[in-house]
Every structure is written in C-alpha cells, then in structure tokens.
Amino acid sequence: MSRTIYLTATTLDGFIADPDHSLEWLFVVDAGDHEGDHARFMEGVGAVIMGASTYEWIVDHEDGRWGYEQPSWVMTHRDLPEVDGDVRFVAADDDAALLAVHDEMLEAAAGKDIWVVGGGELAARLVDVGRLDEIEVSIAPVTLGAGKPLLPRHVELTTLEVDRTVDFAHIRYRVGR
Structure with a gap:
C-alpha cells in the first residue's frame, strides 16, 4: 500500500x-554516509512531487540533469525549464484538483510510496x-532565523522513530494522532 511521505531536512x-x-545551510553540517539510506528509501518510491522552487533548485544544481527515474509532478503556475525525464507540470489550485493529482500519482x-520532495x-x-x-x-544543528518553513501551519503528529547520523537528528512521524 502506498504511503505519501514528506522526507526533508530542516534547520533547528x-x-x-x-x-x-x-539550501547552502545544508552543506555546512556533517550528514555522514547517508547515500545508502537515501538509496534504500528511493527503492520504495514510485512517484515524486515537489513545488516549483524545489524543482528550480534541483535543475540549477544538477546542471539540468534529472536524477529521478520515477514519474515526477511539479506544482507550479510558472513556465519552468524542461529536463529529460518524466516530469509533469501541474497547477492544482483547489482541493479537488490536488486530490485528482494525488490519485494520478497513486x-x-x-x-510504491509517493515522495513529497520539497515545499512545506x-x-x-x-x-x-x-x-x-x-x-x-x-x-x-543550524539556525537561519527566517526562510521557507518546514510546515507553515499547525499539524499534529505521532512520533514513530528517532535516530541520529553524525550532526543530524532523524525523526519519523505519522501525520495525525
């Protein structure tokens, strides 16, 4: 059964x-050897969704290469540069449209799981x-004082797992109580 998972890094x-x-703040801390963990996570991912800013950051920092084999949806109202890969640009302005996109992704x-790459x-x-x-x-263990929030509003969570890798604390939550 597919899960929709928001996997990301955040400042303290x-x-x-x-x-x-x-995302330059991300590269000043030691994440350890997380490549293996990320590769295992990606084996279970069947679709990817992100916002336009995340997409632009990836394209800018990967020299236009697209690193995902999975079909990917980018939520946007803007014209964005295209890459080689299965990337679908959509604007889901209301709940019904977002549900339809999510159903298509499922x-x-x-x-397999759906990965929400970025966009709080x-x-x-x-x-x-x-x-x-x-x-x-x-x-x-970095603070910015301002920026794009992890989540911009109240969400209640249940802690499922806590772990550590060098400088990072990793926490997995279930949405809701």
Whole structure:
C-alpha cells in the first residue's frame, strides 16, 4: 500500500530553505554516509512531487540533469525549464484538483510510496486534504532565523522513530494522532 511521505531536512528553527530559496545551510553540517539510506528509501518510491522552487533548485544544481527515474509532478503556475525525464507540470489550485493529482500519482506509483520532495506549503496542503501519511525530517544543528518553513501551519503528529547520523537528528512521524 502506498504511503505519501514528506522526507526533508530542516534547520533547528524549522526552515527548509533560506529567504532566497538557498539550501547552502545544508552543506555546512556533517550528514555522514547517508547515500545508502537515501538509496534504500528511493527503492520504495514510485512517484515524486515537489513545488516549483524545489524543482528550480534541483535543475540549477544538477546542471539540468534529472536524477529521478520515477514519474515526477511539479506544482507550479510558472513556465519552468524542461529536463529529460518524466516530469509533469501541474497547477492544482483547489482541493479537488490536488486530490485528482494525488490519485494520478497513486496509480503511477503502483503500490510504491509517493515522495513529497520539497515545499512545506505543498506538504501542508496534502495534510489539509488527508493525503500526507508520514513526515521524515532530518534536523540540522543550524539556525537561519527566517526562510521557507518546514510546515507553515499547525499539524499534529505521532512520533514513530528517532535516530541520529553524525550532526543530524532523524525523526519519523505519522501525520495525525
């Protein structure tokens, strides 16, 4: 059964990017050898969804290469540069449209999980429509004081797992109580 999982990193004060959409804060801390964990996570992912800012950051920092084999949805109202890969640009302005996109992703995922790559607002919208199952967050010992929030509104969670890798605390939550 597919789960929809918001897997991301955040600063100690709850920001996933600085006010300029930069993730440079992420590279000043030691994440240890997380490549193996990420590869195992990706084996279970059948579809990917992200916001436009996350997509632009990936394209800018990967020299236009697309690193995902899974079908990917980008929530946007803007014209964005295209990459080689199965990337679908959509604007789901209301709950019904977001639910329709999520249903399409569930079908494409074929029983595997859906990864919400980035966009705190996108993750919060999925909570609002009852379609976000888990949040897996890696908390870095860095503060920004401002930026793009991990989640921009109240969400109640149940802690499922706590772990540590060098400088990061990893916590997995189930959405809701």
